[in-house]
Amino acid sequence: MMDLEFYQSQAQLKQKEHKKFLDQLKKKPPKSLDYLVQETHEEVFEKIDCLQCANCCKTTGPLFTEKDIERISKHLRMKPADFEKKYLQTDEDQDKVLQNLPCWFLHEDHTCSIYEVRPKACREFPHTDRKKIYQINHLTLKNTLICPAAFEFVERIQKKIEKK
Structure with a gap:
């Protein structure tokens, strides 16, 4: 099992350092940044298995687009309005989000009952x-507190860039 508490405490301890690094990255991104990002993302996900954690599904609800709602409700053989009424609410930003956490569709074994049709936000997490x-530094920093892979990603990319 993944030691989520360890990752969260490390992310807390390194918030200032990570913020400083990400701010510098924004000011002066290396030419090879997109390549480094992709390479580092792949390395991290070779090491980290989301099914060992699922903290994102337990603690943060995705934003549901209209396309997500249509696709998921069709998959569940529901009318979009019924799907919204049963599972979603509108937040202060007028975004459609889950009524409750953990996510309704998360199984005990950390698999997702709507994985094939899951929201775009879930598919892209941790970005x-x-x-x-x-361009999403604020989100990356926030995600290090939720997601061990995001934390590991920032740690690795920082080491790679500081070596250059």
Whole structure:
């Protein structure tokens, strides 16, 4: 099993350091950044298995787009309005999000009952394979507190860039 508490405490301890690094990355990104990001993302996910953790599904709800709602409700053989009423609420930003956490669709073994049709936000989380990743520094920093892979990603990419 993954030691989530260890990763969370490390992420807390390194928030300032990571923020400083990510801010520098935004000011002066290396030319090879997109390549480094992809390479590092792949290395991290060779080491970290999301099924050992699922902390994102337990603690943070994804944003549901209209396309997500249509796709998932069709998969569940529900009307989109019924799906929304049963599972979603509108938050302060007027985004559609889950009514409750952990996610309704998370099984005890950390698998997802709607994995094939899951929301775009779930598919892209923790967003560590994005081009121009410095555009989402605030999100990357926040995700290090939730996701061991995001923490590991920032640690590794920082080491690679500081070596150069």
